[in-house]
Amino acid sequence: xxxxxxxxxxxxxxFLIIPLSVxxxxxxxxxxxxxxxxxxxxxxxxxxxxPWAIITSGxxxxxxxxxxxxxxxxxLLLLWLVLVSxxxxxxxxxxxxxxxxxxxxxxxxxxxxEFNLNQQQFYSQARAERKANIEKLLxxxxxxxxxxxxxxxxxxxYAFPSGHTLFAVTWALLAIILLSFKRHFFIVSIIxxxxxxxxxxxxxxxxxxxxxxxxGILLAWLISLICCFYVKKWHxxxx
Numbered sequence: 001x002x003x004x005x006x007x008x009x010x011x012x013x014x015f016l017i018i019p020l021s022v023x024x025x026x027x028x029x030x031x032x033x034x035x036x037x038x039x040x041x042x043x044x045x046x047x048x049x050x051p052w053a054i055i056t057s058g059x060x061x062x063x064x065x066x067x068x069x070x071x072x073x074x075x076l077l078l079l080w081l082v083l084v085s086x087x088x089x090x091x092x093x094x095x096x097x098x099x100x101x102x103x104x105x106x107x108x109x110x111x112x113x114e115f116n117l118n119q120q121q122f123y124s125q126a127r128a129e130r131k132a133n134i135e136k137l138l139x140x141x142x143x144x145x146x147x148x149x150x151x152x153x154x155x156x157x158y159a160f161p162s163g164h165t166l167f168a169v170t171w172a173l174l175a176i177i178l179l180s181f182k183r184h185f186f187i188v189s190i191i192x193x194x195x196x197x198x199x200x201x202x203x204x205x206x207x208x209x210x211x212x213x214x215x216g217i218l219l220a221w222l223i224s225l226i227c228c229f230y231v232k233k234w235h236x237x238x239x
Contacts, residue, residue, distance in 0.1 A: 004177060004228045008221060011176050011192070015169050015217045018199050019210035029106040029206045031143045041201035042147060048164040048198050049155075057087055060171050063187070067179060069237040078234045086170055086227050090219060094163045097215070103160035107152050107206035111137060123158070130156035148205060155207060162208045165216035166223075168195035173224035178231060178238045 047056045061083055068075055104112075104119045111117040115137050122130060131153040138149040172195035175188050199217075202208040 004225060008173055008176060008224065011173060012217070012221050014192070015172070015195065015199065015220075016214065018196065018203070019213040019217070022203060022210040027203075027210075029110065029203065029209075031110070031206075033204045033206070034143075034145065034148065038204060039145075039147060041197065041204055042151060044194070044197045045151075045164060045201035045205060045207075047194070048167045053167060056171075057083075060175075060191075064174075064178065064238070067184070067238045069239060075236055078230075079236055082227050082230055082234075082236070083174070086174065086223050087167065090166050090170055090223050091163060093219060094161055094166055094216070097161060098158040101160045102158050103209075103212070105155075105159040105207055106209055110206065127156055151205065151207075159208055160212045161215035161219060162199075162202050162212040163216065164202050165195075165199050165208070165213045166220050168198035169217050169220035170223055171195065173220055174227060177224055177228050178236075180239065183239065 046052050061080065064079060064083065065071070065076060068079065102123065104123070108117070108119055108122060111122075111134070112119050117133070117137065122133065125133070134149065134153045134156070138144050138152075141149065144152075172188075172192045175184075175191045179188055199213055202213060203210070
C-alpha cells in the first residue's frame, strides 16, 4: 500500500493544482467567466452528470475489463464490485456531507446578490420549486445563456463537496493505479486530462468553489486507495 500511495502522490498534487491556484489568486466566480468556449466545458461536465455518468462508467468498466489478465466470471464480478462500490460509495458519502454542511453553490450566491434571492429560503424549497425559481429569474437574462440556466435548474443541491470532481478523479486515479502507465500512457493521460477538464468546468460554470473541489479530490484519493487494497487482496491483475 505504501508503494501505491507514493505512486498516487504526484497525480494527487496535479489534481489539487487547479483549486489551490484559484485559492491563491482569490478568484471568485462571476458571469464574466462565461465565454464562447464555456459550452464545450458544459458538454465535458455532462459526461459526469446523471444520466450520462452511467454511460461514462460503463465505458470505463469495459476498458478495465478488456485489460484484465484473467477474464473469467469470478474476476469480472470482483472487478464490477470494486468499481461500482467506488462510484456509489463516493456519491453516498458526498451526499451525506452535502446535507451536513449545506454550502450554497457560487451561482446561488450570485443570484442572491443580483436578484435578492434568499439562500436559506431557496434551499428550504423542494427541488421543483428551486428549478422554477431559477427559470423565472433568468427567463429574460442577457448575461446567463439558456444552456447554463438549464444546467443550474437541473443541479440545485448543495455544493460541498463536488460530486462531479469526485467521480472524475476517482476514475482517473483508478486508471493510474490499476493500469501500467508505461503500457497505457495514452489511455491514462486522456482520462487524467478529462478529469482536469471536469474540475475546471465545475469552477467556470458557477457550480463549485475551489474548496468543494479539494474535498472531492481527497475523497477520490482515499476511495481509490481502498479499491487498490481489495484489487490486490482479490488478485485482480491488469495488463
